Each structure stands twice: as C-alpha cells, then as structure tokens.
Amino acid sequence: MSETEHEPDVTVDSRGATCPGPLMDLIGKVKESDPGTVIELQTSDDGSKSDVPEWLDEAGHDLLEVVDHDDYWSMYVETN
Amino acid sequence: MTEHIVVVGGGTGGTVLANRLAEKLGPEIERGDARVTLVSDDPDHVYKPTFLYVPFGKKTVEDAKRPLSDLVDRAVDIEIDRVTGIDTDGKRLSLRDGGSMAYDQLALALGAQLVPEELPGLAEGGHHFYGPDGADALRDEMAEFTEGHLVLSVIGTPHMCPAAPVEFVMMADAWFRERGLREDVEITYTYPIQRAHAIQNVADWASEAFEERDINVETFFNADEVDPEDGVLHSMEGKELDYDLLVGIPPHKGSDLVTEAGLGDDGWADVDKHTLESDHAEDVYVLGDLADVPTSKAGSVAHYEAGAVADRIASRTRGQTPTATYDGKTVCFIESGMDEATFVEFEYGSTPTVREPSKPVHWAKLGYNESYWLTARGLL
Ligand SMILES: Cc1cc2nc3c(=O)[nH]c(=O)nc-3n(C[C@H](O)[C@H](O)[C@H](O)COP(=O)(O)OP(=O)(O)OC[C@H]3O[C@@H](n4cnc5c(N)ncnc54)[C@H](O)[C@@H]3O)c2cc1C
Numbered sequence: 001m002s003e004t005e006h007e008p009d010v011t012v013d014s015r016g017a018t019c020p021g022p023l024m025d026l027i028g029k030v031k032e033s034d035p036g037t038v039i040e041l042q043t044s045d046d047g048s049k050s051d052v053p054e055w056l057d058e059a060g061h062d063l064l065e066v067v068d069h070d071d072y073w074s075m076y077v078e079t080n
Numbered sequence: 081m082t083e084h085i086v087v088v089g090g091g092t093g094g095t096v097l098a099n100r101l102a103e104k105l106g107p108e109i110e111r112g113d114a115r116v117t118l119v120s121d122d123p124d125h126v127y128k129p130t131f132l133y134v135p136f137g138k139k140t141v142e143d144a145k146r147p148l149s150d151l152v153d154r155a156v157d158i159e160i161d162r163v164t165g166i167d168t169d170g171k172r173l174s175l176r177d178g179g180s181m182a183y184d185q186l187a188l189a190l191g192a193q194l195v196p197e198e199l200p201g202l203a204e205g206g207h208h209f210y211g212p213d214g215a216d217a218l219r220d221e222m223a224e225f226t227e228g229h230l231v232l233s234v235i236g237t238p239h240m241c242p243a244a245p246v247e248f249v250m251m252a253d254a255w256f257r258e259r260g261l262r263e264d265v266e267i268t269y270t271y272p273i274q275r276a277h278a279i280q281n282v283a284d285w286a287s288e289a290f291e292e293r294d295i296n297v298e299t300f301f302n303a304d305e306v307d308p309e310d311g312v313l314h315s316m317e318g319k320e321l322d323y324d325l326l327v328g329i330p331p332h333k334g335s336d337l338v339t340e341a342g343l344g345d346d347g348w349a350d351v352d353k354h355t356l357e358s359d360h361a362e363d364v365y366v367l368g369d370l371a372d373v374p375t376s377k378a379g380s381v382a383h384y385e386a387g388a389v390a391d392r393i394a395s396r397t398r399g400q401t402p403t404a405t406y407d408g409k410t411v412c413f414i415e416s417g418m419d420e421a422t423f424v425e426f427e428y429g430s431t432p433t434v435r436e437p438s439k440p441v442h443w444a445k446l447g448y449n450e451s452y453w454l455t456a457r458g459l460l
Contacts, residue, residue, distance in 0.1 A: 018374055020237075021374070024237045024238075024272065024273070027302055031304065051274055054300075055274065058300045059302075059317045059318075
C-alpha cells in the first residue's frame with residue numbers, strides 16, 4: 001500500500017460504484033464543505049481518473065494527489 | 081405458526097410484490113400458514129410515469145391514481161397507515177395510527193422523497209413534474225408560456241427515471257413547435273457531469289438529438305442556488321443562467337426510517353444487489369427506489385426486483401433455500417418528441433445501446449402505461 005502525506009478531513013467511500021457515482025459523491029461532499037477542506041475520494045471506477053480531474057478543473061478545486069492502492073484509488077482533493 | 085410477511089409501500093415495487101406473494105403462496109395463505117400484509121400511507125397507488133405527460137396537457141394527475149384495493153389480490157391484507165419506526169431486532173414496525181405490527185419477513189418499498197428545499201431558492205423559483213402538485217403547477221405555467229428561456233436543470237442525482245429530463249426537453253421542443261411558438265422559446269438542458277447523461281450511449285444519442293433540435297446543453301453544471309427574484313440559476317462551477325421558466329429535477333433522498341433503523345447511513349438502504357437482502361438485518365428485503373443498487377431508479381427495476389424478492393420470500397416461508405436473484409435488468413422507454421420514442425435495456429455490467437426512435441415505440445410506451453394497471457395487479 002502506498003503512503004501519502006495528505007491527512008483528509010473527510011473520506012468519501014465510493015468503492016464499487018460505477019461512473020458517475022464517485023464523481024457525484026464527490027460533488028455532493030464538496031457542496032457541503034468549507035473552502036480548504038481536504039477530501040479523500042476512494043474509487044474503484046477507472047473513469048474517475050479522468051472525469052474527476054476534469055470537473056475539479058471546471059469548478060476550480062485542486063487535485064492534490066492520486067494514490068494507487070491495489071483495488072482502488074484514493075484521490076485527494078482540496079476545496080477552494 | 082403463521083408466517084407474517086409485511087410489505088411496506090403501495091407503489092410499483094410493493095404492489096407488484098404483494099400480488100406475486102399472493103400468487104406464489106396461495107396454498108399457504110389458504111391453509112393459514114402464511115399471511116401477507118401491505119402497509120401504505122396512501123389508499124391510492126400512484127403511477128408516477130404519468131406525470132411526464134401532465135405539463136403538456138396530455139394526461140391529468142388523476143390518471144396516475146388507482147385505489148390500492150382495486151389492484152391488490154384479495155388474499156393480501158391492506159393496512160392504510162404510515163410506518164414511523166422499524167425495529168429489526170424485535171422484528172416490529174411502529175405505525176402512526178395503529179400501534180405496532182410484528183413481522184417474520186419484511187420488504188420495504190418506500191420509494192424516494194423529493195427535497196427541493198435542499199437547494200436554496202428552488203422551491204420558490206423552480207417547477208418540476210416529479211410529483212402531483214409540481215406537475216399540475218407546471219402544466220399551468222407551460223400553458224401560459226409563449227416566449228422566453230426554458231431551462232431544465234438536473235439538480236438531484238440520483239433521481240427517479242434518469243430518462244425523464246431528456247424526454248421532457250424533447251417533448252417541450254416538439255410541443256412548442258406544434259403550437260408555432262418554438263421560435264420564441266429558447267430551451268436549455270443542464271447536467272452535472274461532463275456529458276448530457278450518466279449513460280455514455282444515451283449521452284451520445286441525446287447530444288446529437290439536442291443539436292438537431294436546437295436545444296442548448298450545459299454540462300458540468302451543478303446548481304447551487306436559484307435566485308427567483310432575478311430569474312438566475314447559479315452553479316458550483318461559477319456559471320449563471322438566466323431563465324424565464326425553470327424546471328428543476330429536485331434533489332431526492334431515501335428515508336429517515338432507513339437511517340434510524342441502521343439499514344443505511346444516508347437514507348438509501350444497503351442491500352446485496354442480487355438478493356436485495358439488507359446488509360444490516362435478518363429477514364429484511366429492500367426493493368425499488370429505496371435500495372442502493374447500481375442501476376436506475378426506475379419502475380421497471382422495482383418490478384423485476386419484486387419478482388426475485390417474491391420468490392425468495394416464498395422459498396423461505398416454505399423452509400426452502402431461496403435461489404432467485406435479480407440481475408440488474410432495467411428497461412427505460414425514452415420519449416424523443418410528442419409521437420416517437422426509443423428504449424434502452426441493460427443489466428448489471430452491460431452497456432445499453434440506443435435504437436433509432438420510432439412511432440411504434442412511442443405507442444408501446446403509452447400502451448405500457450395503460451397496461452401498467454394489469455402489471456401492478458400481477459397479471460402481466
Ligand atoms: C416523472 C416521472 C417519470 C417516470 N417515468 C418512468 C418510466 O417511464 N419508466 C420507469 O421504469 N420508471 C419511471 N419513473 C420512476 C418510477 O416511477 C419509480 O422508479 C417507481 O415508482 C419506484 O417504485 P417504488 O415502489 O420504489 O416507489 P414508489 O412507487 O414511489 O412507491 C412508494 C410507496 O411507499 C409509500 N410510503 C412511503 N413512505 C411510507 C411510510 N413511511 N409508510 C407507509 N408507506 C409509505 C408511498 O405512499 C408509496 O405508495 C418515473 C418517475 C417520475 C417521477
């Protein structure tokens with residue numbers, strides 16, 4: 001398992017959900033979070049690796065890091 | 081001992097399930113070995129797909145309703161009451177009007193609730209066709225609407241019938257054309273993700289159809305506030321849309337009963353997607369919109385799930401090991417105008433394809449809506 005320096009304030013577990021479930025779960029969480037919140041999105045859907053960064057770009061939030069675990073990814077996001 | 085099977089919810093899932101149980105367990109019910117009770121808080125069964133036609137004056141809200149007592153097999157006891165609590169350890173339901181009710185096996189089909197108030201300004205500034213009052217009010221607005229910007233915004237996800245927002249704008253386009261008003265009405269459709277629909281093939285098909293029909297599309301649009309005063313819809317992505325008539329697909333939620341009973345922590349019930357048995361309690365099944373399974377919140381899903389759940393409950397009642405499962409089968413008819421339609425059909429893990437829209441499919445959809453009353457009775 002890979003290590004990361006990011007300490008999430010909240011974790012969204014979307015493992016097992018298929019597109020666009022993980023992205024919608026993230027959007028829902030971002031909506032209710034204050035600026036500066038670090039969110040860890042756990043996703044096993046390959047599509048998240050492209051649609052999440054694309055949305056973050058559109059909405060002006062930052063993707064800090066993507067950590068590859070064996071059967072899922074952790075995407076660390078900071079809200080602005 | 082009599083096995084008491086309680087089904088909660090008199091919508092699509094609950095009604096089909098109660099009738100299937102009556103059919104499968106006929107002899108057991110006759111002998112007094114089993115008893116089926118359907119508890120619902122509405123004496124009418126409401127067939128929601130009818131609401132899509134109400135804003136265009138093609139159907140009325142009354143057309144969507146039938147008394148449960150006309151639809152449900154006489155072998156089933158109907159109890160009109162509202163469930164206010166579920167105790168899965170004590171296997172007992174609390175009822176608003178009538179104390180409590182014990183069960184041996186429980187099936188929950190409570191549907192999804194609309195919560196427009198979750199988005200600031202939506203209740204005051206927006207319309208929808210997802211419930212009877214909303215559909216009626218939108219009908220009146222549409223009848224008066226002769227020029228301006230009609231914005232349909234998909235706000236809530238997940239929401240019932242993922243096809244309905246696409247259908248609504250395509251029907252609106254055709255309807256305004258028919259009435260010679262389309263030149264004066266601009267139509268915009270907004271969707272939360274990077275394409276026009278969650279399902280890639282539906283998105284591709286809809287984008288092309290929207291372009292042909294001059295329907296504007298805004299993707300990556302997550303509404304976060306409605307300003308009813310100035311008629312502006314704001315998004316989380318920093319976009320603004322001026323509207324004259326806003327049709328917002330409202331945020332949905334599951335049920336507080338689910339959260340309180342520990343059956344799921346966000347109101348949607350956690351279940352095994354094949355057996356529909358609760359992850360958190362014994363002898364509890366959840367079907368229809370309330371169940372968190374990776375497919376659409378659609379009546380066809382509730383209907384097919386009811387078949388599997390009825391089989392499993394019947395097997396258990398007879399002391400057999402249940403083997404029936406639900407494979408994710410979903411069928412959605414998609415109206416692509418006022419007189420043509422297409423449909424998609426898929427299962428867990430499969431990708432749907434969208435066929436060329438045609439008039440026969442439109443008639444099939446209307447025909448299905450008519451014959452639905454037989455489906456709910458368990459006759460089809
Ligand atoms: C505009 C619109 C168009 C649609 N079009 C289509 C379509 O073309 N095709 C399709 O497949 N699907 C369509 N759907 C979706 C479909 O209507 C739903 O997926 C389906 O009704 C879900 O069935 P259900 O049994 O889960 O819930 P529902 O049918 O919503 O029934 C829930 C029942 O539970 C009862 N209830 C709720 N809480 C309680 C309580 N605490 N105690 C007792 N009773 C309770 C309610 O009164 C109701 O009877 C559409 C939906 C809408 C809104």
